[in-house]
Amino acid sequence: MPRQHGAGGVERPSLRGVAAALTSLAALAAMSLVAGPAVAATGDAGPCALPRTAAHHSLGLDNWNGSYPRPDRTLDAVMVFLSFPGSEPALAPDVLSADYFPATTRFFQRASYGKFTLRPHPRQRWTRMPHPAGWYGIERDWDSGRRTAYLRDAIEAADGEVDFSLYDIVYLVADPDAPGVDSDATKVVNFDRPLRADGTDIRRVVTVFEQHPPDRNVLAHETGHVFDLADLYHRPTDGKGDWDTYVGDWDVMGSQFGLAPDLFGWHKWKLGWLDGRQVVCVQGEADLTLEPVSTAPVPGGSIGTRLAVVRTGEDSALAIEARSATGNDRTTCSEGVLIYRIRNGTPSGGGPVEVIDTHPDTQSCWDRSVYPPLADAPLGVGETFTVPGERTRVEVADRTPSGSWTVRVTTGT
Template sequence: MSVFAAVVAWTLVTGPSAGGAGGEVCVLPRGTAHHSEGVSSWDPTYPRPRADVDAVMVFLSFPDARPSLTPDELAKDHFPATAQYFARASYGAFRLRPHVVPVWLRMPLPSTAYSIARDWGAPVRSRFLSDAVAAADPRVDFRRYEVVYLVADPDAPGVDPDATKVVSLGSPLHADGIELRRFVTVFESHPPDVNVLAHETGHAFDLPDLYYRPPAGSHADWDTHVGDWDIMGSQFGLAPDLFAWHKWKLGWLRSSQVHCVVDSGTHTYRITPVERPGGTKLLVVPAGLKSVVAVEVRAATGNDRLTCTEGVLMYRVRADVQSGDGPVDVIDGHPRTSGCSQVSVYPPLADAPFRAGQEYEVGSDSRIDVVARHQDGSWTVRVTQG
């Protein structure tokens, strides 16, 4: 399709490139951190979300429960909504195609025997995965699929709805002559949490958790790093579209849509909303050897149609920080106020976008000024480098 041809541009070996002189400074080096935000290269153990990606959805029952729902009913909890989310986020460059196994496949042990939990012990987790693959193998040719969803009967007594996650194996399982290293394990209640499968599928494409996970027993807020912005922060967020940085990482932005601002002097850009195709999408201002400040525009449309604030969103990205430890921090343009207090996952950041007349200093030599909003929804931003 024409959108696909216009959008997809990716260097297979070195990763994405940034427009402008010195663009390599803005391409953060991929480090050893789990789900590193570095975009200098792509980890080949993850599928690339470009064009069509086929996924299989397997439904698992247990001897200690009889499912009250059909596989088709549970599949509709997640599709077509998940595929539609990614189609919008990628500007049509990526299509997630689910293939549903239409029957329940029986696991050999009761659900309680697998000790399913958010922090799953490795031995029982490995037993669950190996039993699931063995149960599915007669009905599934795993060679055909890049993403595997294992959906457990939500009525089974040992199924913990808080345990849905992506499991990556250091020692792979084998089926149909291939290695299986990664599974999306789905233990959701019916109906499930909103956008939960889109969040987990993001992990299957090497995107990190952007929320903060407080220590056990703590009542600290989980959403202090990015709030509602980006589905990898919260699946419940009002603005769950992916950051432009993630769209760049995944190959959905052309190099001409990303500008690395390193030259001295004053540079002016007109940025279009991240939710719409076309135009400049991302400014990147270096902020040290392993971090940058990213600048994009957010609008109440597409995946972000429920957001209550619009404007120029800025956030700091670090490539050497682990998933779940804060690799991205949204910069609050209005630190003394909150927004969307009744519905936001973290109201202090709900009104984070900058508006015309505001500025942000990046260190002592760089300044980002928000100049104006235009009738078409784009914004003019000026970057001054000392």
Template sequence: MSRLPERAHREQWRYHPLRAVAAAASVFGAVVAWTLVMGPAVAAPGGGGCVPVRTRAHHSEGASSWNRAYPRPRGDLDAVMVFLSFPDSPPKLTTRAVEADHFPATSRFFARASYGRFRLHAHAAHRWLRMPGTSYSYGIRRDWADADRARYLRDAVAVADKAVDFAKYQVVYLVADPDAPGVDSDATKVVNLARPIRADGVSLRRLVTVFEHHPPDRNVLAHETGHAFDLPDLYYRPPAGSTADWDTHVGDWDLMGSQFGLAPDPFAWHKWRLGWLGKGQVRCVRHTGAAHWYELSPSDAGAAAPRGTARLLVVPTGGDSALAIEVRGGAGNDARACRRGVLLYEVRADVGSGDGPIDVLDGHPGTGACANTSVYPPLADAPLGVGESFSYDGQDGSTVRVTVAGRAADGSWTVKVTDDQA
């Protein structure tokens, strides 16, 4: 089995709470994302007890409300790219070459994923802005020291403020010269600030720090931007010395698990949370003990879908959990998907980022697929095909059986859901 290098799986550490550092506390406070104050709730579609309630878990998958500390990616949203150089390393690349590493690819990813409902506009300040310290002086590395990171952010914002009006943008990318000798590409991350930075009359609550090589990892900025919209890491980071795999939770499905996955399109659950699925595209399957029949259109297909079909089925299985059912059809962002079919996964609102808030259910346990290209072959063939069934035992003691009854010429799939409440 071929495996990707470890740096392909580096996101969980980015959100671990960091120790407060006295030297930086007066400027930034502790970098502890879960201390962000949640604003007034914005009701998610559906609600009514069908979905897990948002909890205090970091990047909670609860869909009962929207955390207003994060911008919601609907309609047009403006982002700015600021390019940072260092006195010990004159840049070899132009800022336009570095911008092209990430855009328009990142904007196109979100346009496809959102069915055109979200348009990310990247604006680049096209000149290298020199940081006051050398690239080595900031100690940039995977597990970055708090004081060094705080100093880097302080200097970067101060330098950028001379060239950028932060009040115009909802997302800020601080892009370091990829050829600077002290830059570690594993330090690419989103930094959430419990105590926001004030600049141009606005509070900067989070910053995307980019240290990618040229060319960068595929989909890396789409993954990081997902964090800026309150999406969690879906992979598992094994403890030191462990031989466990990083991708056991979701495999190739959803780039918040692995940006290298063969099917990186966001889960329909995330599309729902982000506001990309409209009325009628999400159906709640309530416990009645009877069989329910549904027509599902692939969640990774374009905006057009056969009339009367849904893109996501939600079966509540407890106050903090649900079973999600969708179809992945191998279109759009999933053009390289290993298998197509009906994908099932468990959602836990009480489990935080990096600890497994979503688990894909393996429709074909004991087998795998695409061993040479999948990030986790055992889950590459997880979707159910026509005539196949899967039984799931929920957190509330219920048993849900999902059967794929058919597939129509228009691309829709017929799914039968039977539940028995214990």
């Protein structure tokens, strides 16, 4: 459905004007000239690195929350398969593990440019729970007492055969065919007080209740929470309405069904997959060549600039990145330069990221997109957009033969 224009809008100049602008801006970008002061963020900080706040899964990234494992190395995950009295599983554990691996490992290898490997260790037999699944009252908004009983019973039942001290991540996978198993209850549970097993603290577990086959990319989404990433979807207060108004298809933490589910460049910066060499903090005006965040680096080469950031306040920033039909984004609806807001004080599920729709009067891929109004959010070649409420303008000059995008960012500072 068409929507009203906001304060900002895409400027589409005449063909002659486009040609002149592209020639001028492409020449600047090709020579890597900086028309104004562009400050590159260094390491994990820099002038555009918002500070981490007390918000749940804060998107601040000046330091890492040490209670979460950081995926900058190989991490080991155990998969425990839970059966219940009165119900014999119809599927073998190896069938269920194949629903998630190696697909989830490959997702993170692509997203991290090979810097992180998730190494699964699926158990080869069922672990019997002491009560039927229905006894635990499994559902999305789970009674905390029953949920705690489920988790304690599961860890106790598996402890005799699993050395939990060997693993960084715990997946508890319920028999999908057992009566009382609700697929809507799949989530990560964080403990106020860690469970203790094999001399190690278990601070959180991923509880999996998916049907077979499961939702696409569901384990990548839940594993993102293990790494302190927030839910980016909007949950309607009455349970009805659209869940994908904040980010649409553009990050797996918004929707596991998204057409472009690779993690935002900001997430990759937070997780340590991008550093100061790939992030530019713009103050003034800068001409940049942005490599798409989903594109793998050339073998033997370095990762080029993947993210431009404009600091807009004490607790907010604009992020600018290129998205293309490569890697995890190979099924994307549209390609171009994506702009989104970051708010480090907004908690998980409250809208800490908001994709800015640079084409508010149109929508795309209505038959495939989780939220068609944002499916065509990126800017294309020859388009200019001024961000509503900010003094920031983004111009897309050209797309290089290698697939990068030449962009000019102008701020009001």
